[in-house]
Amino acid sequence: MSPTAVSTAPRSPRRVALTRSTGAFRRFTLLVVISLVLIAAGGILGLMIGSHSIPAGTVLEALRAYDPGIDDHRIVILSRLPRTVIALLVGLALGLAGSLMQSVTRNPLADPGLLGVNAGASAAVVVAIAFLGVSTVQGYIWFAFGGAALTSLLVYMLGSAHRSAATPARLALAGAAVSVALGAVVGAILISHEQAFNAFRYWAVGSTLGRGLDVALVVLPFIGVGVLVSIVLIPSLNAVALGEDVARSIGATPGLARAGSALAVVLLAGAATAAAGPIGFVGLAAPHIVRAIVGPDHRYLIPGVLVVGPAFLVVADVIGRAVVAPQELQTGISVAILGGPLFVALVRSRRMAAL
Template identity: 45%
Template sequence: MAVRTLNMVRSHVPRPLLMGALPVCIAVLLLAIFSSIAFGAADIKLQTVLASIFAFDAENTNHLIIRTLRLPRAITAMLVGAALGVAGAIMQGLTRNPLADPGLLGIEAGAALAVVGGVFLFQINSLPVYAIFAFVGGTLTALAVYGLGSMGRESATPFKLTVAGAAISSLLASLTTAILLFNQRSLEEVRFWMAGSVAGRDMKLVIEAAPFLLAGLILSFVMGRQITTLSMGEDIARGLGQNVGWIKLASAGAVVVLAGTAVALAGPIGFIGLVIPHVVRMFAGNDYRWVLPYSALLGASFLVLSDLLGRILVQPLELPVGIMTAAIGGPVFIYLVRWKVKR
């Protein structure tokens, strides 16, 4: 079946502008992180926020709140958002399908089944253990999907990979649902995790996850040129002398590391990986050397801000960030599509 490629929006933004907009995006991200640290249930003055970062005082409650609660939370949101944005962009380039997202390799479905199964069978009940189960489950599933997609004479074509991923994801999601339907305790235990959240992640977990994410991000940025070529079609990439098999494997590896770690940290957050790359492509065109960094920055800023809004919008209730991203992002995305996608 012919898959419509993604080359539907040509970028008219000149190179210097793309270059110049990078610092602006970084500034926006920093501002978002700073607001995320400053605003919350406890009212904390700006000076205190700065002081807690640069002149930490262990006796001061406000300093403790910021150091142990808000800072890890903001950093988690930033890392997860960046990882999901980049992983989504790579998946869409790799499969040349606008419906592709990091979940397409089965990572989210596998992680969810591993966590729900762990809760059901082994009564696991802490976030760090969830993280391990999620990462292992996600990675194993991705391997299975890639293996299934590579079955047969030709290696993993985008089409086979796509359909194998969708099929396996849906199989695992069914098993997850089955457990949750028949075991109320598991449902109660994990339903908040299932919605995707960055609350209550402690600094230790973040520090353990950060090297994985950074490695994944760097690997992705380095491959920007190759992914651009691959996204034009495998024959073209091969004709241009590219070793398609390796590039595909490496990009899939980057997606597994990024999305696997993200789901371990924050649970399944669906919307960002799917939509952020589309938004980025609307202004940055189809050159993944630009698409990838912008997806990282935009994904990070968007997740940090969604988390902030989820905290302050309906106090004292706290909305999981996975719900907020889709609730805010959905309408904005529709507006952008109507305005930008011309054919």
């Protein structure tokens, strides 16, 4: 037998699968390391950069031995540290929610707004400000979360009405209808209530500025439960990705996977929107970044999004502050500026053109 015949023998499927798995794991490890470095660098720069620049030595001193009598220490601990923590939590929650929605709806452009999260939260905040006199973040965060959760559940119920499965198309149509209806209600209230308009416009732009650690503590349990549900759903999501018939044949339950994903999205996106307002592009961009590097396997996709989402939002927030320093650019605006080109590239890609 010639050496050529030996070298051209086809590799076994098991060996091919093992090679692909090893390559995906290496890319996943590299992605996690890079994301953690970006989070650390962005976090440190976020404590230094702002309307008033603070030297790195002063930042470290404030973290080691906080002195409330020093102005720079108060800025670091009471303002910029909570802003960074909120950015980490919101980035994680929005990225993971977007990943679940894209997987369940099979829509590459799905983000937390698809299930009416932003519309429900906005409507609840407007009602709280206009009719209940709520004026603080700590006050209307509960209304925002409740509105987002109830609206998302309503969309899921409408999408699965008349004993039909909650298909991606039905969920998208139900979400669009509810969002339009609530948007009209919000507009009507804002036109007739100037005070509500002035307070709402600050929240609606999306910002991590002005939120304290108490806000982070409020949303942390909801985000934690959402993360746990998402991790538990990883095998089911991989099965559903093969198609509903194949998923049922291997023992998975597509309906249960969709219901669990909807619950996780409600918890994650609702908490994130309540804490920082309707920040866009994170839920769209983070899953696509991870999927482009490690592939569609949820064993890598879900954990990858848990680090890429926070890194994306923290870096965008720091870039926004650095570009307009000594002014402060709202987080939602800086994320949109950074995510806009990514969105355009996604729409113009061959994969999207084929949809």
